Amino acid sequence: MNVKAETLRHVLGVSGGKDSAALAIYMRDKVPDMEYFFTDTGAELPEVYDFLDKLEAYLGKPIKRLMPNGDFDHQLKMHNGFLPSPNTRWCTREMKIRPFEEWVGEDHVVTYVAIRADEDREGYRSTKDNIQPRFPFKEDGLNRADIERILYNSGVGYPKYYEWRSRSGCYFCFFQRKSEWIGLAKHHPDLFEEAKKYEKLETTSGDRYTWSQGESLDELILRASKILESNSNSQNKKIETWQEQLAKIEDESEDESCLICSL
Numbered sequence: 001m002n003v004k005a006e007t008l009r010h011v012l013g014v015s016g017g018k019d020s021a022a023l024a025i026y027m028r029d030k031v032p033d034m035e036y037f038f039t040d041t042g043a044e045l046p047e048v049y050d051f052l053d054k055l056e057a058y059l060g061k062p063i064k065r066l067m068p069n070g071d072f073d074h075q076l077k078m079h080n081g082f083l084p085s086p087n088t089r090w091c092t093r094e095m096k097i098r099p100f101e102e103w104v105g106e107d108h109v110v111t112y113v114a115i116r117a118d119e120d121r122e123g124y125r126s127t128k129d130n131i132q133p134r135f136p137f138k139e140d141g142l143n144r145a146d147i148e149r150i151l152y153n154s155g156v157g158y159p160k161y162y163e164w165r166s167r168s169g170c171y172f173c174f175f176q177r178k179s180e181w182i183g184l185a186k187h188h189p190d191l192f193e194e195a196k197k198y199e200k201l202e203t204t205s206g207d208r209y210t211w212s213q214g215e216s217l218d219e220l221i222l223r224a225s226k227i228l229e230s231n232s233n234s235q236n237k238k239i240e241t242w243q244e245q246l247a248k249i250e251d252e253s254e255d256e257s258c259l260i261c262s263l
């Protein structure tokens with residue numbers, strides 16, 4: 001990209017997750033004119049907003065909130081009522097990527113992406129030529145332990161929801177594990193009830209639209225004790241803290257994760 005330094009924008013998207021927060025902290029003094037942004041689907045967990053407030057206080061500048069063109073219900077209507085799923089991720093395209101690309105417009109930007117050195121994945125790359133990614137953690141060889149150190153040394157710490165959920169993103173995200181749905185029901189019963197309202201049974205065709213594969217949220221909750229029991233049986237007895245459990249869950253679910261939503 002052959003662009004004058006003074007016209008080049010530097011942007012960093014925080015998702016409400018730990019890695020992008022650590023990257024924002026890491027880059028604060030390296031790129032003073034960094035613009036921070038957060039694409040708000042309107043369906044984020046309350047803990048995310050608390051965490052963004054803490055992060056803003058540390059960064060000393062606002063994190064720009066980008067809103068999609070219409071909320072989730074509007075987007076759902078535009079997609080004929082079809083819930084998004086791992087194979088049909090219109091939600092990420094319409095509610096995360098589009099607001100970002102519209103905000104950037106035709107400006108030339110470098111976007112800083114929080115893929116760690118110990119992760120084997122590509123990360124978000126825009127199809128637009130004026131948006132070029134950089135991966136500082138990969139470039140500097142920073143891994144999960146470094147991210148944890150950055151968060152604790154800054155005083156920002158982890159977002160509170162990590163004690164029961166392994167990723168940021170919408171409260172109804174279909175990438176959630178079954179145990180995380182149980183966590184949602186426990187920590188945010190109101191949001192769990194909201195998520196249930198989106199599930200559908202087409203009585204004529206018998207088709208079911210459920211967030212979690214193979215069962216409705218009501219059915220999942222009926223099996224809650226079995227799900228939790230089988231999780232604890234499969235866990236390594238040496239794993240004790242929630243941070244260690246989180247690392248294990250992340251390792252297991254890395255391939256399925258929502259790259260732009262949950263970094």
Ligand code: SF4
Nearest residue numbers: 091092169170173261
């Ligand atoms: S967090 Fe999940 S539900 Fe929300 S936009 Fe991303 S993939 Fe879709």
